[in-house]
Amino acid sequence: MIQDTIWWHVYPLGATGAPVRDRAGDDSGHRLRHLGPWLDYLVELGCDGLLLGPIFESVGHGYDTLDHYRIDSRLGTDEDVEWLIAECDSRGIKVMLDGVFNHVARTHPAVGQGLAGSTNWEGHEELATLHHDDERVRELVTDIMLHWLRRGISGWRLDVAYAVPSDFWADVLTRVRGEFPDALILGEVIHGDYAGIATAGKMDSVTQYELWKAIWSSLVDANFFELDHALGRHRAMLAEIVPNTFIGNHDVDRIASKVGQAKAVIAAALLFTLPGMPSIYYGDEQGFEGLRTEGFEADDAVRTALPASPDELSPLGGWLYTQYQALIGLRRRNPWLTRADLEVREKTNETITVRVFNSAQELLIDACLAPTPGVRVHAGGETLYEWHAS
Template identity: 80%
Template structure:
C-alpha cells in the first residue's frame, strides 16, 4: 500500500544546485537527472518513496508557480521527468509531487484571467491567492492533479492545505479520485485540529508538526513530559487519520542542529517506531546541519545542494547513515506500525518508555538523555535495536 511508503523528501531546486535567486534569463538545464545517482542510495537507505518539493516552472523558490503543466527549465523538461519516473518505477519507488494550489506567482496567467486576486498570501507581495470559490480554479486544479497522476506519480503533497477551504478540497479530490482512487493525498497542516481538517477536506494524511515539535523540543530541553503530551495527541490523531511523521523538512531547522547528532539518533528512533507514515529529509541521514535565517536567503541552509553522487559524501556522516539504515530496516520489518496505537508507559524528565501496538504486535522503546543519549527498541525480551550498543 502507498500508505506504507517511507519517503525520502528532497527539495529539488536546492539539491540539484539550481539558482534560486538572480535567475539568469533563459537558464535551462537538465538538473532533474542529477537525482538519478541518488535513487539507489534511497533504496539502500531503506526508503521506497521519493517526495519531491516543487518542480514546476516558477519565479524563484518553486512555491511561486508560473506554470503547473511545465517542468521548471532550471530542472529540465518533460523528457527529464519521464526519465525520472521510469527510473523510479524500475526500482519500485513511489513518487509524490508538491502541489502549490493555494497561491501562485503574481505574474502567473491566472492573475490576469481573474482566477487569483490582489490579496497577498501571508504578507508575501510576490504571491497571489487563488479564488478557491471560482469553479474555474477547481477545474484547473483537478486537471493539473490528474495530468501528473496520468504521468505516473503516486500522490500529491498539498502545500499550505490549511489555508484552502475544506469544501474546495473535498470537491477537487472527489473528482481526482474518480479516476485515481488509490492516489495518496498529503496535506500540509501546521496548526489546528489535524483530523478534522483532513476529514473535512477528504485528505488521506496531514503533516504532524505537533509530534515534530514534541520530539525535538523534549530532547533539547531534557523534558520528556512534553513528548508524553504530544504522544497523547498523536494517539488521538492516528485513531482517525494517517499522519505524516518527520523530524526534518524543507521549512525547519535541521534536527542535528536543533539537538546535536547523538540526540538526533534518538529522535530518528522515535520517528521510526511510532504510528504514521514517516519521511526522512534528505541529508538528515548523514547528519547535515543547518539553521534557517531571515530574509530572502532564510531557507538556503536547510535546502543545500547534494554532491554529484553518494560516493562524494563526507565519510563523517557514515555512522549516522548506518543508524538510519538499521532503524528504517526495523520499520519495514514491522509494517503494522503505520496504523498502530501508542501509549507512554513511564517517563521522567530524562527518560521515556513508549509502547506501539496493534493486533497482537508490539514494540517497546526506551529512550534516555543522561548520562548520555541512548535508545533501545525491544519486543518479547529481545533487543531489536540499541544505540549506543551496551
C-alpha cells in the same frame, strides 16, 4: 498500501544546485537527472518513495508557480521528468509531487484571468491567492492533478493545505479520485485540528508538526513530559488518519543542528517506531547541519546541494546513515507499526518508555538523555535495536 511508504523528501532546486534567486547566469539545465545516482541510494537506505518539492516553472524558490504543466527550466524539460518517473518506477519507488494550489506567482496568467489576485498570501506581495470559490479554479487544479497522475506519479503533497477551504479540497479530490482512487493525498497542516482538516478535505494524511515540535523540543530541553503530551494527541489522530511523521523538512532547521548529532539518533528512533507514515528530509540521514536565518536567504542553509553522487558524500555522516538503515530495517520488518496504537508507560524529564502495539504485537521504546543519550527498542525480552552515545 501506499501509506506504508517511507519517503525520501527532496527539495529539487536546492539539492541539484539550481540558482534560486539570480537566474540570469544559469537559467536552464537538466538538473532533475542529477537525482539519478541517488535513486539506488534511496533504496539502499530503505525508502520506497521520493517526495519531491516544487518542480514546476516558477519565479524563484518554486512556491511561486508560473505554470503547473511545465517543468522549471532550471530543472529540465518534460522529457527529464518522464525519465525520472520511469527510473523510479523501475526500482519500485513511488513519486509524490508538491502541488502549490493555494497561491501562485503574482505574474501567473491566472491573475490576469481573474482566478487569483484579490489578496496577497500571508503578506507576500509576490504571491497571489487563488479564488477557491471560483469553479474555474476547481477545474484547473483538478486538471493539473490528473495530468501528472496520468504521467505516473502516485500522489500529491498539498502545500499550505490548511489555508484552503475544506470544501474546495473535498470537491477537487472527489473528482480526482474518480479516476485515481488510490492516489495518496498529503496535506500540509501546521496547526489546528489535524484530523478534522484531513477528514473535511478528504485527504489521506497531514504533516504532523505537533509531533515534530515535541520530539526536538523534548530532546533540547530534557523534558519528555512534552513528548508525552504530544503522543496523547498523536494517538487520538491515529484513530482517524495516518499522519505524515517527520523530524526534518525544507522549512525547518536541520535536526542535527537542532538537537546535536547524538540526540538525532533518538529522534530517528522515534520517527521509525512510532505509528504514522515517515518521511526523511534528504541529508538528515547523513547528519547534514543547517539553521534557518532571516530574509530572502532564510532557507538556503536547509536546502543545500547534494554532491554529484553518494560516493562523494563526506565519510563523517556514515555512522548515522548506518543507524538510519538499521531503524528503517526494523520498521520494514514490522509494517504493522504504521497503524498501531501507543501508550506512554513511564516518563521523567530525561527518560521515557513508549509502548507501541496492536492486538497481536508490541514494541517498547526506551529513550534516555542522561548520563548519555541512548535508545533501546525491544519486544518479548529481545533487543531489536540499541544505541548509546560513547
